[in-house]
Amino acid sequence: MLKLDNIKTYYGNIQALKGISLEVKKGEIICLIGANGAGKSTTLMSISGIEPPRSGSIFLEGIDITGMPAHQIVTMGLSQVPEGRRIFPQLSVLENLDMGAYLRRDKEEQKRDLEYVFDLFPILSQRRNQSGGTLSGGEQQMLAISRALMAKPRILLMDEPSLGLAPIIVQQIFGIITRINKEQGTTIFLVEQNANQALKIADRGYVLQNGMIVKSDTSSALMADEEVKNAYLGV
């Protein structure tokens, strides 16, 4: 589904990604764990075309999308829930969801998808006419996920969906992620600092350190790994 081949991304002269290769297969939930500043968000922004890599290639369903403008990558069925949620603060909840479906022309289907996300997150339905900036952190995260779903992506990139949220909301969000994966068949590539939670729902995981992949294995193997345990699981 998604394949990264030795990508290197720079911010000015600073190299953030030092040759990342990884693969996400159709229908999987894959998580990328790593500490602050390891390059997790950069990896996602490189895939989405916001920070295109200086070298290496990115393939989406076999098509080379390296260097493609960000808005075109969305048309190919890839959406991102970015770090910090990035809700359009002065647009209403409904308008935010509309923007998620910006590239779609199928009004009827959109209505059905709107019902679907309101079913996932009933609170959004209650708040539909409120402006995005007035929502709580948890509600904004729900809106960010819903907005990405409104694009009907085949693969969804999620950047730290649990960041700054109360444990009970985190539980709920991770539950929904699994549900989206099962019900819609959406492939999910999840970036998390909350490695415990992420590995519990993921099929496989990659460990990112200083812009390099240092480990990759099934989730259960990673959870049993001594180094991973010490560094990321806090046990």
Added chain:
Amino acid sequence: MKYFLQLVLAGLTKGSIYALIALGYTMVYGIIKLINFAHGEIYMIGAFTALIVGGALQITTGLSPLTILAISLAAAIFFSSGYGVTMEKIAYKPLRNAPRLTALISAIGMSLILQNYVLLAQTSDFLPFRSMIPNFPFLTPGKSLVTTTQLVILITTVVVMVILTLLIKFTRTGKAMRATSQDKVMAQLVGIDINKVITFTFAVGSATAAIGGVLIANHTGQINFYIGFLAGIKAFVAAVLGGIGSIPGAVLGSLVLGMTESFGAGYISSAYEDVFAFIILILILIFKPSGLLGRNEIEKV
């Protein structure tokens, strides 16, 4: 009382013209956070296009004045938008990731280039502009409070504002514009081509400025290459007064500025007419830098 009402009308007329220009400033600022100092020149080019196209039609054809007005207005909108969009492509787009000051200097350069280009292509003298707006029979010249041109300016401005508001609030492109102004990265992540949105914004802003240019030329009866400079700066003051980035703010700021100038000139001294705009600018920057309707930039983390 009649004098007072005349001043009100004169103020509204001025304010309307400022509003048509200020919209472009505020929309462009909203999208790319750039004060487009060459925007006044776009307005001037609109007036010149109407002068050339309208003049040619008046001499060579026997079309009715209103038809000529419509054709020259369309030509002015077309050319001004062309200039606006081209300006963005050559002077601002390459600097999009540069510090803001760089783009600002580029804008001032663009303003000087356009002024001098028109100076060379035309002349430095004031050129007479024959009004294309015929007198409405129900308005007796000299007796009525309002002139035909004033009425046309007011009505046109209201119509433009309504169309623009509907465009931005309800259309897909309008929503894309708002989304882009609020978060450019996220706008791209939902699939918006922000280059297209920016181009469209310049085109629309230039079009409203062109309408202002054609109307003011009809109103004052003469134009030269320099009219865009002062009008541009005043519209900028109006946009700042209303809260730059806010569209209702630009309209409100323009009307307040127009009224202030009109009353200042009418009751204090007409020699100081242009001073009032800058007094307002200084006061607003001291006491409410975010403008009348502007919001302070608060970010939720």
